[in-house]
Amino acid sequence: MKQFRSFVRKEYYHIFRDKRTMLILLAMPIVQILLFGFAITTEVKDVKVAVFDPSKDASTQRIKERINTSEYFTIAEELTNIDQINDIFKYGKINLVIVFSENFAENLLHTGEAKVQLIADGTDPNQASTLTGYVSGILGSYQQELMEQYQVPFQIIPETRMLYNPQLKSAYNFVPGVMGLILMLICAMMTSIAIVREKETGTMEVLLSSPMKPIYIILAKAVPYFTLSIVNLITILLLSVFVLGVPVSGSLFWLAILSLLFVFVALALGLFISTLVNTQMAAMLASGMGLMMPIMLLSGMMFPIESMPPVLQWVSAIVPARWYIEAVKKIMIQGVELQYIAKELVIIGVMAISLIMLALSKFKTRLS
């Protein structure tokens, strides 16, 4: 045990000596949370739109007012000519033009031929459909009001509730993603690099020739990164609660258990990678490409899994972060009970056990 402690101490020295890497490891979660919380947003707020209104009557005036006073849009420009639209899009400052048909109010009341055209810059499909969706919503509520005013029959009025995230903040979706990313990055990437570095410099041989059991040597390597990931996890949770206002609605205890399980998966993956490669560069690139990219892309952190082709959906099923992120969303933000994350817990648990077994057997065969 005393030996083990001195091994762990040695690993801590390695990490603390390299100030720059250390700083990055600690700053990474903070920067990511801040970026994802504030900068990486798909929220629609005060978006500048242009209007082309040949009618200029009471109705169009009303509609424009509504759009302008909504928190989502600001009318930045009134076009005088319909041909200006293309130029305005090329300029890139405005992504949506609202075009009213002629004699709008007149047609609105009598012929039913009044039309509003929403011409969006389709370059970013997500933004385009969000913008047209929001404008349609404003137009819809105006129409609804008209109908109520005129007591039109057959109205269906939806009452919409946004569960868990009434202000529609993007951060709610990203925080669990950042947790998955950071834990994986620190545990898997760092552990694999640390072990491979010893292989590369030849010091692994020295360590293995000591009376210490190989398994303890590996454990000693994992302990500092384990600690570091706990520190990061706490940082992320504190920042998300106090800075981003993302609540921990569910059980903190089970969130911790879930995260610990995930950390084990990550450590086992790191160990596994270290048995596959021989150079630090290969370890970095393998964990960078093999772990970071799948997490960013296939875990549902940024892109919904349902929208992917089936093949990628299957692949995403073996990405541990996918299950972790899903479970964190449920337990942390939705605040559901344990039984609802049982599936994810089991999957991550099975992954942890099988990966640790696999990595250890691989490690042993390499030794002998």
Next chain:
Amino acid sequence: MLKFLIEKEFKQIVRNTFLPKIIIMMPVMMMLVLPWAANQEVKDVRLSIVDNDHSVYSERLVNKIIAGGYFKLTDVSASNPEAMRSIESGKADIILEIQDEFDKSLINEGVARVMISANSVNSTKGGLGSSYLSAILADYATELREEGGQAVVTAVEVPSFGVMPQYKFNPHLDYKVFMVPALMVTLLTMLCGFLPALNIVGEKEAGTIEQINVTPVKKLVFVLAKLIPYWVIGFAVLTVAIGLGALVYGIYPVGNLLTIFLFATIYILVVSGMGLVISNYSDTMQQAMFVMFFFMMILLLMSGLFTPTTSMPEWAKTITVFNPLKYFIQVMRLVYLKGSTFFEMIPQFLALCGFALALNTWAVVSYRKSQ
């Protein structure tokens, strides 16, 4: 002198066991897999319906929603709590609750209320899903009115107007058209940024830099010899990526291909210069890798690659002014989708030239031949 150094760099790259694989695999992987995954389109929203009414009207509504194809009906629950459990267990995204006596209030009072509850942890999904659902409801109401109109005889006039969305440049809102040009930028950034970052520090670790430092080689020549190979690789990779984009996805630039290459010429110098600066300041490859990774992550996230820079808060927008990725991504999308010409993108060109000059000067200056 330069010739010999460049020759050496190429030989080293080719002989490395890892680099050629990465240089070939990356573009292929990125162009073939990523566009399928990098898709923020909201599709197949799972809907749980609580029909407390069980009338002809409510059934027609349910059928209409399913027929629309946008929503996938997971279950018709008996009660609201049951539907909530579907949401909690992650089986459903949205609940539509139709009240008891939906048909009666619709016919007698002319107004019926329904309740939409959306899981908005993913705000895009929740927001878009519920607005689509509202649109279907409005459609259904219009449908009923038209039918009813014939029977009841129009006593009152219906004030209504049509809303028609139309999308320029990407009429079918194909996400790939949006991502593919930007992914090319990411590709160049990763290859031509990370590899140089590992290069000089690699020579430091191997000790070979000492033998170079004691020769009369000029700093500029040495740095150029490091830049030029990645420049060539970058061009090759970009060509492959553009080819794959055209072959696999049928995505061609509307504008001129030469404009893209012209900008790429400058852009590769920018990222390679950044890599070399980091390499010069690092003591170990691990350190270089981490520092690069750190900055790369920030630059990528703040480049408008995934989310529009226009919806960022002011402080973040200020930061993006110093993000070279942003400019090149803008250029790629402008040329690919809108067919912009060189003269329309002079601000971006000047910005990139500025970065290239500043970073590479820094790379030359920070490379120290003696202590």
Next chain:
Amino acid sequence: MEDKAIYTENLTKRFGNFTAVDQISFEVEKGEIFGFLGANGAGKTTAMRMLCGLSHPTSGKGNVAGFDIAREPEKVKQNIGYMSQKFSLYEDLKVWENLRLFGGIYGMKSKEIAVKTDEVLQELELERERETLVKSLPLGWKQKLSFSVSIFHEPKVVFLDEPTGGVDPVTRRQFWELIYQAAERGITVFVTTHYMDEAEYCNRVSIMVDGKIEALDTPKNLRQQFEVSTMDDVFQQLARRATRKAD
């Protein structure tokens, strides 16, 4: 002073409070083999790195091959060769490619390099290894190749930092033969070593203790001066005065 290959005046290098090289002054004649001795940590490598233009002197003057080391380090570099203590050729390049690279860096033409490469490989009896990657050569051969690279461009002065470290006695003999051949062609050789028998091969030697030069003369004169029979004894006597810890 212009006719000296190297001369220094109170050359000093400090790292913070630590004075690695303390006001050393000496001269080396053209074509001389000059042994630069000292225990580990005595400051040899630091002094040598200053003379090669790899490290800026804190104070004092130094001149190598007619150029000031502080003011014209790049001109110094044009006229010297250097072989570092740690092997530092490109392991992932072949034997001939390393020669070609460094020849090219010193401004030799491709043709010139090709002719010279044949010559050198013949001399070293390395012709069969021409196409071998350097990393698969045995250490002794690597060292010989390293030396050949350092004098490939016929510099005026060559600096050798413990060139025979870790090499077997037979190879060491061969190595010194190469050094003599270089000196005969008029190249000034500045060499550090740990092996006192090698010190006897030098025209003159200096011995550094704690950053200062404590003795400088021909091996013969030094033996007489210290009244001992071998250079090893001379060295032992001086080294005992050291107060600085070896690193």
